[in-house]
Amino acid sequence: MLPDEAVAVQESLRTRLVIPPPGFAVPPTVVGLDVTYTESSFGVAAAVVIDVATLAVVEAVTAQGEVSFPYVPGLLAFREIPLLREAISRLSATPALLICDGYGLAHPRRFGLASHLGVLLDVPAFGIAKTPYVGAWAPVDEPRGSWSDLVDGDEIVGRAVRTQTGVKPVFVSAGHRIALDDCTSLAVRLSGRYRIPEPTRQADILSRRRLADHLSAGGAEWQHGGHGGQPAAGGSR
DNA sequence: GCGACAG
């Protein structure tokens, strides 16, 4: 698919995007997503189910394979969604809320990865990014839970949110079927003692570990990925 | 035209 076609797809899918008023009913569990790559084009996607009350990992699956779409700012979804969908399909239940490593509405065309994935699956989704992309924001107060609007043009597209006192904020934006206010409170509520909230953090850890396993195994024995539950015994640490 | 640019 060419970049021009990908942009057309985004503008088309965007008509299906739904952002409700605040008041999202927080589910018992949420799903964190991330993809890690090799210097070449091999990727491992991870989907980790996190218990909202305890922040514990209750299920973890992966999917891996060659990735064809290159990284292009604004078109990240086309690179990551194939493996992410495959990983999500391996979960034992349909997710109630997806949390992506990246942006949703805070995107040049208001349709980043979190919006794209949310619309395709018609599941609530939002994004948590580690670095700025679209929009400007005022300095965020120091205490955990403080935030400042991300403003692009005349729109509020997301928020810079302090998940830990004295630590750089993360960037939160709504993806699909959830309001920014709810994304903001969830980002803080889902954060343990780290800057990155547990869902995305655990997905990052798992995808990196699986990629390392894949490489040390010579890339032959684990080609089918997607093991459910806890990591198998024998895995190096 | 030039620089910036999620992961």
Add this chain to the structure above:
DNA sequence: ATCTTGTCGC
């Protein structure tokens, strides 16, 4: 994203 060592601090 990935390439990479030590170092400061709780």
